[in-house]
Amino acid sequence: MKKLILSLVLANLLVACASEPVKDEAQEPAAAPVATEPAAAPAETAAAAPAPVATEAAAPVAEEVAMPTEGSVHFPFDVDAVQAEDRAIVQAHGKYLSENRGSKVRLEGNADERGSSEYNLALGQRRANNVKKLLVLSGARESQVTTVSYGEEKPRATGHDEASWAQNRRVDFVGK
């Protein structure tokens, strides 16, 4: 299953331009075997969602922290739809979640500073919501995916230029 994710990501690398999130994804499988870090995660997931863990008894607990979900998808200015080149990444995550019901992901929506802070908070939420929809269409359960928007409040890059703005228009996947 890890191989599947990796091959999807590699396929995506060939199709799309090698932007930041794709690189993050490519590196992630190498880090994935860090499944030997059982201390915090099982307790957290057990408290947060005991039901999926119970029904998915076959899946070893260690799988829950093995999810290769750290990464980002990016958006054009004032656009909240997942871009064609990012669909494969999102779908791979959705498939992973469908096969690992104990895993969860938080989607953090962000926007660049062009707009009011409130509009950008709304835009970041729509971006996260749209990624969530695609994850669910790809097999994830609603209960596995939470969303939050930081709007323009937590910029990754602080310049007033397209290079910075492009980095800030994104949804981050944060595995839980």
Added chain:
Amino acid sequence: MITSAHATLEIEITGAGENQTPISVVRFGGEERIAGQTISSVVSNDLLRTGLFKLIDPAGKAPHEPGEVKYVEWAGVEALIIGSVRVLGDGRAEVKFRLLDAVRHTELIALAVTAKSDQVRAIGHRIADLVYEKLTGSAGVFSTRIAYVNREGKHYRLVVADSDGYGEQTLLSLNEPIMSPAWSPDGKQIAYVSFERGHATIYVQSLATQKRSVLADFSGSNSAPAWSPDGKQLALVLTRDGSSQLYLVRADGSDLRRITFSETIDTEPVFSPDGKTLLFTSDRGGKAQIYRVAVEGGYAERLTFEGGNNFSPRFSPDGKSFVYSQFNGGTFYIAVQDFESKQVQILTPGGWEKKPSFAPNGKLILFATESQGRGILATVSSDGRVKQKMVAQRGDIREPIWGPFLKQ
């Protein structure tokens, strides 16, 4: 109240109106015996910042009582402000002040107030308010307060200050973002958005007691609080049902009602002064524009058609116009639109100009902009003629909003 006596904002007037009324403010007798800034300089600075007055140097003349004024010496001055301060031993001071018509040689205002010596600035602002009202016919806003967010790196503070930037009081200090402060109509509480719970949550905080409570903490974002004119309810924005939509809630958090059903972004609601309608920002037409809807919901009328995107509407106090931030060609401008004529006036040269709000007398508009890479406060007169900048000593200033008149 935690107030600091020293200035934390440096004020720079970048333009002044024509046809300024020549006035002179004489140093008050005995005012140097009170520590801190002198009353007469507070009055002078307040009046100077309006751009409506030309301050004539008294040139050594120092009358403190009407009998000491030789009008022949004040040719070219239309109004004269004199006064005196007497320290009363118990930590209090008696301040007497007079506004004289130097053309007709008559007394326009005579006032004596007793106050604690540490309230010198407040007395100065009150005197400036009285002078401004007498000379212009409009209420002064020098005694009102403003709120804003100060950001230094990842450290955020919610700040309330006098309208001239002095007397900063930090209401909340966090290592998470703070957004969208909104004054209650009585000026006693501020609603705002904080990320301290990991997502946007609306709080209401008392200025007097600093006590605060959560108004809305649904899943998703809870944001953009705005008080109704009677203070009984707030409009707010929730994403608990998907995209950002407008809701109403009572001030105690009960009786939540959804009022827009657009499936697009609806945000930044603000009540009309009569409490009957809301302005808000929506991208339902493709791009962010300003719309108007009845408080109970229903058909929303699009109001802005010029510029690329328009954000952050706020009514003028008389309800006849609204101010907003227009994003056009990569630049933000502050614009005003008249409801009846639909005429749009761009008030500023353009820059990173966001979040405009009217002073409660409708004469000035406060907004956030940038200067030399830093977020600062700025004001522009509602006719666009007089502009000033207020530069903070540290950090970026964001999300400013002008508070209401306070009941005396």
